[in-house]
Amino acid sequence: MIAFKSIKLRNWKNFGNVTATLSDRIFVIGANASGKSNFLDSFRFLKDVATDGLQKAVKARGGIEKIRNLNARNPSYVEISVILQELNDGKTTDWQYILQFNYAGGSQGKRDTNISLEKIIKDGEIIKERRYNDSGEDYLSKQFTLLEQPAINGSFRPIYEGFRNISYVNIIPQLIRESDSFIPSNAAEDFYGRNLLETISATPERTRNSRLNVINKVLKMAVPQFSNLSFIPDEKGRPHLQVKYNHFRPQGAYQREDQFSDGTLRLFGIIWAILDGEGLMLLEEPELYLHSEIVKQLPMFIANAQKLKNGGKRQVIISSHSYDLLNTDTIALDEIILLKQGKEDTTIEAADELESVNVKIQAGYTPADAVIPQVAPEGIRDGQLSLFEFN
Structure with missing residues (x-):
């Protein structure tokens, strides 16, 4: 069993430079267009890299032009870095995978992707590292990750399997x-x-x-x-x-x-x-189609289903902007991360590290009352925005 403990994103879509700590169950809360789907897609991207390769994963998203943050400056590469923990027969192994990539040659719309850095760390020791300017790397080899090559990834196969086992669910x-x-x-x-x-x-x-x-x-x-x-x-x-x-x-x-x-x-x-x-399951806006009273019970349903997995809980990341989903005492603050839109990018904050949120929880409020105001569109709660003002 392998679980994701944290993820760092740099120049990934609307995220400039963010890090999120992850547990067995994480609620990603943000307003519309704050980047919830883009956050989940970073995990799907890792799965696609392991399954189909870096070039196909990038092209499936419209090329680096569509992936890289519009306000990226220096450095301009895209980075995804994850820390994972493997549990096998009672033994724990810590892994870290770092991937940085950028434009290669080619005309607009036909550019390939070059790896700027790929690094694999096991229990604090670097076991693989390659950089863009390494000797022995040619134009073609810089376009393929070590991860996507089964003949090479044997020494870090748990990372490969962890990425391949990621699943995305949005039931229609x-x-x-x-x-x-x-x-x-x-x-x-x-x-x-x-x-x-x-x-x-x-x-x-x-x-x-x-x-x-x-x-x-x-x-x-x-x-x-x-x-x-x-x-x-x-x-x-x-x-x-x-x-x-x-x-x-x-x-x-x-x-x-x-x-x-x-x-x-x-x-x-x-x-x-x-x-x-x-493996990791990505669950997007599970509250859709459900009555508000059922939505309130969803966290408990999910937690109970997780407990039934043999060998430990299945990790689940849930994106939402639903008040009803958080209107329960069955969610801990360390299970919630907040996406907040800024002028240039979206930031990520841990709910349990926000003093204003902790104060409300200690006063007896539910996570919904403590957290949702943190991600509401600016001005909407003060009456500055109105759906009835069209002029």
């Missing part, structure tokens, strides 16, 4: 409902739940039933009439979710996923994703 209920068009997919990843039923179908029956039992208990807390969650094929052999709703009819009524509410499907998909797989 409408896609899950398309069960009538169930077609096995060759896609490497399913960010939005399009192939959730396919994934469940491919899961060994014993594991599948165990997870469905857990999800049934969680969903019953959110929807009291909900019971008997199961996974069954229809007359054509296509897989479906089925649940019994207890209501005024003595025997209740059964429904399939195409009749589930958006919130029920999204919550189901989120919990299944936490239980299904290893």
